[in-house]
Amino acid sequence: MAVLTMTETKGKLAEEQEFSQAEKKIVYGTKDLNLWYGGDQALKNINLDIYENEVTAIIGPSGCGKSTYIKTLNRMVELIPVVRVSGEILYRERNILDRSYKVEDLRTNVGMVFQKPNPFPKSIYENVAYGPKIHGIRDKKILNEIVEKSLRGAAIWDEVKDRLNENAYGLSGGQQQRLCIARALAIEPDVILMDEPTSALDPISTLKVEELVQELKKDISIIIVTHNMQQAARISDRTAFFLNGEVVEYTNTNSIFSNPSDKRTEDYITGRFG
């Protein structure tokens, strides 16, 4: 390998240092993860570490396994009977694929926001109070506080504070999605998984959700699947590029977009940018 000039070395080091500077903690470690739907392998040898207080974006063409991966992180894939998994996913150093790991426990720490807003056919208040109630909080005063805090956290409080008892289905799509984020926040999660949370939203609602994500990462870690390159570039710290069930490239967002190391990543990104 050619000898690097002094400045180049310095630059590289500085970049690396800046990146791993704070000794960020790993929230999720994925080790040799394979997943099959019946006989079809959807995830192949995934090795991926996800860091605390970061936004991690997952990009890649349709059908490459993004949703499958994110749904494995809270074991939602188990709802599909034909799914088989091998490998390890360490959440806070414990293997969640271990039989003894209680899935209810995991999902109490790891919230999820889905592609299509899916509020319950209940009042706005009941939607947000659902999680805390499930976990045994009955005290009206505490519930009220949680509801307000979560709705504020999801930047929707001002829009709904006067209609908390109205049915959530009366909200617009963008409001419903922020309500779903509030609902996820109400259980005070450590991580939130988002599967294309803005794909059904208009640009303004999208912007609101993006701002929200930036705000939320101060306290929690966020993993977001998106088809929108600009979105990934705008809001994420790290980006993983998936292709055919494999991770092609995983690094900090700036370098993946400005200087992708794999030809396939470059093709995908530039193709999208046109």
Added chain:
Amino acid sequence: MKYVDAAQVQKKMGTRLLANKLAKNLFFLSTLFGLIVLVILIYRVVAQSIGWIDADFIFNKLSTDPEKAGIMGAILGTLWLMAVVAPVTMVLGVGTAIYLEEYAKKSRLQGFIQTNISNLAGVPSVVFGILGLTVFARALDLGSVVLAGGLTMALLVLPVVVVASQEAIRAVPQYLREASYGMGATKWQTIKNIVLPASLPGILTGVILALSRAIGETAPLVVIGIPALLIPLPDGVLDKFTILPVQVYYWTTDSALVAEYANLAAATIVILLIVLFAMNSVAILIRNKFQKRF
């Protein structure tokens, strides 16, 4: 060269249009047939019952004297019967539906049970009567009381409730379950808080339709041995009883002896129809009122 020959098309046009008209009229006649029969039926029954339905008829006890005879006993019997059938079918039917839809999904056992529930729905009601007679009336030694009749009837209409509840539960979108599971809810919490409330209208409609069927069934209760002439009013599930359609059955059978019994039977049918109509209206009201938007 053209494949569609205009002259040929013209030649066939007449027959095609004729067949079209014929089809329409045929289907109209089919509908009309059922309608006419129904109208005649209702007309005859109502005509026969005129002058016979009054407060005495409704509130009196049964009597061999047509002028004094009333159907309070049969009305109470019907109500008591429903008081047994409704909770029993509801608990067993909804429980079975939840098990099949939420727990036993896709297993071999589920297929087996499913097939048998469909088969059960096709078993003649008289057979259920025999079952009720052997199991509830004789083996459990209940005799021909409300409880025995109610349990028999509950089994008879169980498939209706199971199938209706299954459909209602299946109609609850998967994304609502996912949202609930995603927050760490257990399966039972999800069923209790999300699935059941959302499917309640469908389930209740099924229950009421099942009750409407139960209220009109005669054969199984006749087999169990409902007395032809029962004067005391029932006031508990362990009393002997009679019900409206069975009363109709005995009065019709005996109308050869006393002509007025035919009028009493007609009057009872009118009351039964009114009750049925009311129950169906309630079913429709529930469906419309509680229907949720998804």
